[in-house]
Amino acid sequence: MGKVKNWIRAHLPTKRRLIQLYAALLFNANLKGFGKGRIYQGPIKNICAPGLNCYSCPGASAACPLGALQNALTASNAKAATYMFGIILLYGMLFGRWICGFLCPFGLIQDLLHKIKTPKLKKSRVTRVLSYLKYVILGLFVIILPLMFAGKDVILPAFCKYICPSGTLLGGIGLLGHPDNAEQLGMLGPLFTWKFVLLVIFVVASIFIYRFFCRFFCPLGALYGLFNKIALFGIKLEKPKCIDCGRCLAKCEMDIRHVGDNECINCGACISVCPTKAISWKGSQVFIAPNEIAVVKAAAEKDAGEETKKAAERVEKTVAKRKFVTKIVAVVLMLSLLAGALVYYNVLDKGTAVTPPVETPVGDTFNPAENKGKVTVINFWGTWCQPCKDELPHFDELATEFEGRATFLILNTEFEKEKAPDYIATHFPESKMLFGYDAGDAYFQTLGGLPGAYPMTVVLDVNGVIIARHPGAVSYEELKADIEKGLSAGPATGVVLPGKNVGNLCYGQEFALHNAKSED
Structure with missing residues (x-):
């Protein structure tokens, strides 16, 4: 029985782990998204949530500050x-890298991976040098590359798009793992493959490092580390008490x-090993009144009297009570916040999709609203996608067959x-189709497309109601049947894709067409 109790005690989650789990659930409170x-x-x-929590995660209830910053920079949106x-x-300024140690969901994932029992690679001079790499990534992928594409009708959140493992794991795989999206697994492009390989590297490396x-x-x-010294929360070192024993550095991973310093995630592991109690939490004396601090200091002197020591004991008991009450209040507030978030996201809020901003048109434009009375076929493709290229000749044939009755917009x-x-000029020089680009892949994602999963085809009837959505390649026969169905549609009913009320979603949006195509 004693062994069982000892095992349970040894495996009970620490306060830090409980806070990490709480934060992960709070920032991913939209549980119905996974369903x-x-x-x-x-x-x-x-x-924005404070930690690295991908916007595209099905459960994400808030945006990622890093992704939002990149989008703001590349969109030239000063405000x-x-x-x-x-x-x-x-x-x-509030938390510094305490966020990394306690509030970041991807930090929690790395901590759990490192718990797997394997030989570990200890820190060294090499790892200290490598720690500067994140500042290079910050400057290049978060600031410079997005700014280089600012004002060019291309939204490039470079870090999110080419590196971020949180986006691949929580966003990409989180969505693809759902049965309704499984059919898109066969349409993933080289970009997703690249990011998946990176994810595997990060996951495996986190087990050993x-x-x-x-x-x-x-x-x-890297950004939060710049604020560690001035942040209100975190750990602090009282230098007069420090004896330079090095136990804190040895304990820290x-x-x-x-x-x-900048690399410290304020996990607090060093506090328990400091022999002189020189390390403590910032604000730990907030529960002690100024006059009580004087009493405690006086009791610490060698020649302190008995009355002074008793007074110090009374102060310690009072402070302990204050801390206990504060903890109870904090726990109640935190649980109330979590319960409120779970109810709001999963019961009260319907999560209405926000229409993406319209990009500045380049060259000619096409507005589906002007196409009412005709069927509109919108296809999303890429030159790297072989199924995309294989189906385009069928689209071209149908565009000629239904000329004047259906408009084909190939994005x-x-x-x-x-x-x-x-590619268009070489293979479809005289096509009846309209070729354009989807700035930022905004409409592809709005219409239910997953990052990197192409092709996808959406068909709107003569009333502008979406009557079909084909994730993946669509055959000549299927598309022809959809067009004929769209041409025979009666008055709009507003009924669109099952479980997704996006009727008339495309109307009012302009798609920029290629200059090369408009000149042909």
């Missing part, structure tokens, strides 16, 4: 960029050079804006 295989896009999604810098500044991604690659941690991905026109 439906869809992301939450309601109004509260405009609020949005100022807002995002302000949010990150606020989080940094403590917080592999956090220490060497995370630009959000991060690449710190001293307690509380390539935004990162192929420069490459696609050459």
